[in-house]
Amino acid sequence: MANRVLVVDDEKLIVKGIRFSLEQDGMSVDCAYDGEEALKMAKENKYDIILLDVMLPKLTGLEVCQQIREFSNIPIVMLTAKGEDMDKILGLDYGADDYITKPFNILEVKARLKAIMRRMSPKGKDKETDPVVESGDVKLDCESRRTYIKGKEINLTAKEFEVLELLVLNPNKVYGRNSLLKLIWGTDYPGDVRTVDVHIRRLREKIEENPSEPRYVHTKWGVGYYFA
Numbered sequence: 171m172a173n174r175v176l177v178v179d180d181e182k183l184i185v186k187g188i189r190f191s192l193e194q195d196g197m198s199v200d201c202a203y204d205g206e207e208a209l210k211m212a213k214e215n216k217y218d219i220i221l222l223d224v225m226l227p228k229l230t231g232l233e234v235c236q237q238i239r240e241f242s243n244i245p246i247v248m249l250t251a252k253g254e255d256m257d258k259i260l261g262l263d264y265g266a267d268d269y270i271t272k273p274f275n276i277l278e279v280k281a282r283l284k285a286i287m288r289r290m291s292p293k294g295k296d297k298e299t300d301p302v303v304e305s306g307d308v309k310l311d312c313e314s315r316r317t318y319i320k321g322k323e324i325n326l327t328a329k330e331f332e333v334l335e336l337l338v339l340n341p342n343k344v345y346g347r348n349s350l351l352k353l354i355w356g357t358d359y360p361g362d363v364r365t366v367d368v369h370i371r372r373l374r375e376k377i378e379e380n381p382s383e384p385r386y387v388h389t390k391w392g393v394g395y396y397f398a
Contacts, residue, residue, distance in 0.1 A: 173198070175192055175198070176212060178221065178226065189201060205228045206228040218244075219244065220238070221279070223249040225250075235265055240325075243325060245286045246267055247267060247269065247283065251272045262361075262369070263372070268282060282358075285356055289332070309321075317331060326373070330373045333366075336350075337396060340397070341397050344396040346394040347363035348363060349394065370387060
């Protein structure tokens with residue numbers, strides 16, 4: 171089946187260009203032009219990825235992203251006209267998986283969307299490998315990408331799940347911030363290691379009883395992060 175994408179931007183020429191280019195690659199594309207419309211469509215339809223502009227009428231892209239995160243961990247890529255680092259970090263802090271700064275090259279947009287969807291697609295697994303991983307109070311269903319702590323489901327974003335999955339599958343192995351950035355976001359990701367720190371912080375806020383004294387995701391100072 172074709173990948174289904176929701177493109178959200180109030181600049182109709184930009185939306186038209188992105189839609190045409192994605193459809194040329196065989197994707198199914200829906201469009202929204204304000205935040206309220208985008209949120210409604212995200213609730214009523216199943217998408218593989220959302221391309222979401224930060225500056226939107228009615229609801230901002232960050233508000234839309236935050237509200238979508240209350241019911242879905244679908245990958246969200248933010249489009250921002252501003253180049254400041256704070257905007258990028260803020261976008262990730264609201265639960266976005268990636269960002270692209272305007273003006274952008276449509277080939278870069280397509281490459282980034284495809285890379286994220288490729289990482290999200292079910293991986294070929296050994297038939298003997300259990301898709302459910304349990305470690306103490308933590309349970310990961312790697313097939314449905316669902317997380318449980320003490321039997322309670324925790325709603326993680328796609329990137330938060332990927333970080334936790336990597337750490338849980340490799341207990342006590344310390345991953346440097348640069349290593350995590352390359353493994354989870356890819357070698358072509360333009361962001362820096364602060365992206366990793368933001369995701370680790372958000373992950374701890376969700377899975378730890380006391381994020382400042384973590385039981386699961388630990389820091390080895392000066393080296394990186396590990397699961398124990």
